[in-house]
Amino acid sequence: MxxxxxxxxxxxxxxxxxxxxxxxxxxxxxxxxxxxxxxxVPVAVAVLIAAALRPAVRGLVRRRWPRVLAAALMVVGPLTVLGVLLVITVDALVRGGGELAEALRDGVGTVRDWLVRGPLGLSEPQVGGAVDNLVAFVGDQGERIVGGATATAAAVGGFLAGLVLAVFVLFFLLYEGERIWTWLLAPLSASVRTRFDQAGREAFSSLGAYSRATVAVAVVDAVVIGVGLAIIGVPMVIPLASLVFLAAFVPYVGAFVAGFVAVLVGLVSGGPVTALLVLGLSVLVQTLEGEVLQPFLLGRMVRLHPLLVVVSIAVGVVLAGIVGALFAVPVVLVARAVLRQLPGTSNTQTG
Structure with missing residues (x-):
């Protein structure tokens, strides 16, 4: 050789x-x-929220607020708003649950009559057997849910523990984030420290822009869908609008899922015509988000192509489910900031 x-x-x-x-x-x-x-996961959530709220903390500090008070206000304020939103949503679900269940029973009866007396002409025993099977299936699922009450309680306990950790981390990131970042970079050599510092600051800035733009998109989506559902006459407007708000934190995909739920509620409560109206409203909201809000807000602030956003979310769902979908775009933003600081690459902002 x-x-x-x-x-x-x-x-x-x-x-x-x-x-x-x-x-x-x-x-x-x-x-x-x-x-x-x-x-x-709680630490990552805290980092995203801290990136979004950092300009507000700086603004309060420039107005001679003590930093500790500014950080505390930025922690307590969003938590209060979120708590009020959850209370309103749960209360609306409790009060509207009976109405929706009654509408579901009426809807099943209407479909049953149509299957028997309509063009399909199915026999009463066939339809009755199908309905009985559906009721039995729902009953089985209910028993499984009751049987998993212990696991649900454990999940709630884990959520509360994660929430406390996220709040704790968020406060210290807002209060002394610069000091923490400097301490993390201290063991690195001077040249490596400079690159990591630039990458970290660019990533944090991109995460802040992404978080603020996503909140703005979510608010617009929720307001438009809520007003539209109220005009159409669909019940449980507040829970559905809240679902749209939360789903908007998963770009493109979340709007589709929330729209599907709204159409289903419209079908059960008002029939096919109402469902079609809700479908048109959902398409309008998704078009507004995809053609106007996402390009002008997310597109200009973080400069990511929609195809890259969708593919990254799909990969996130495959790897980690809902959590992966939520953090897919932030991970891409951080990776982009790090790659720009590698030797032989340009660290200039490109469109």
Missing amino acids: APSDEVTVRKLVWAGAAVLVWAAVAYLVWRAMGVLAPVL
Whole structure:
């Protein structure tokens, strides 16, 4: 074998070994993240919220507010708004649940009559058997839900623990985020520290722009869908508008899911005509979000192509479900900021 061939083989072997090592490291990191998810997810949520609220804290500090009070206000304020929204939503669900259940029974009766007396001409025993099977299936699911009450309680406990951790981390990020960031960079050499500092600040700025733009899109979507549902006469307007608001934090995909739920409620409560009106309203809201709000707000603030957003969300869903969908775009923003600081790349902002 010629010396040049030996060098080539040796390079290929080392390249293959490097790929295997990096794959093993990535696998171990992924497994560790899965184990530490109850800690990492609240911390990631706190970072996103801190990035969005940092300009407000700076504004209060410039107006001679003590930083500790400014940070505390920015923590308590959003939590109060979120708590009020949840209370209103739960109260509306409790009060409107009976109305929706009655509408569901009426809707099932209407469909049953149409199947028997309509063009299909099905027999009463056939339709009755299908309805009985559906009722039995729903009953089985209800028993499973009751049987899983202990797991549900544990999940609620984990959520509350994560919420406390997120609030704690959020306060300290707003209060002394600069000091924490400087402490994290201290062990690095000067040249590496500079690149990491630039990447971190760019990523944090992008996350803040993304969070604020997403909140703005969510508010517009919720207001438009709420007003439209009220005009159409669909029940449970507040819970549905709240669902649209929360779903908007998953770009593109969330609006579709929330719209589907609204159409289903419209079908049960008012029939096909109401469902079609709600469908038209949902399409209008999704068009407003996709053609106007997303390009002008998210597009200009974070400069990500819609295709990249959709693909990253799809990958996030496959890897980590709803949590992956929520953090897919922020992860892409952080990765972009880090890649721009690699040697041989440009760190200038491009459109």
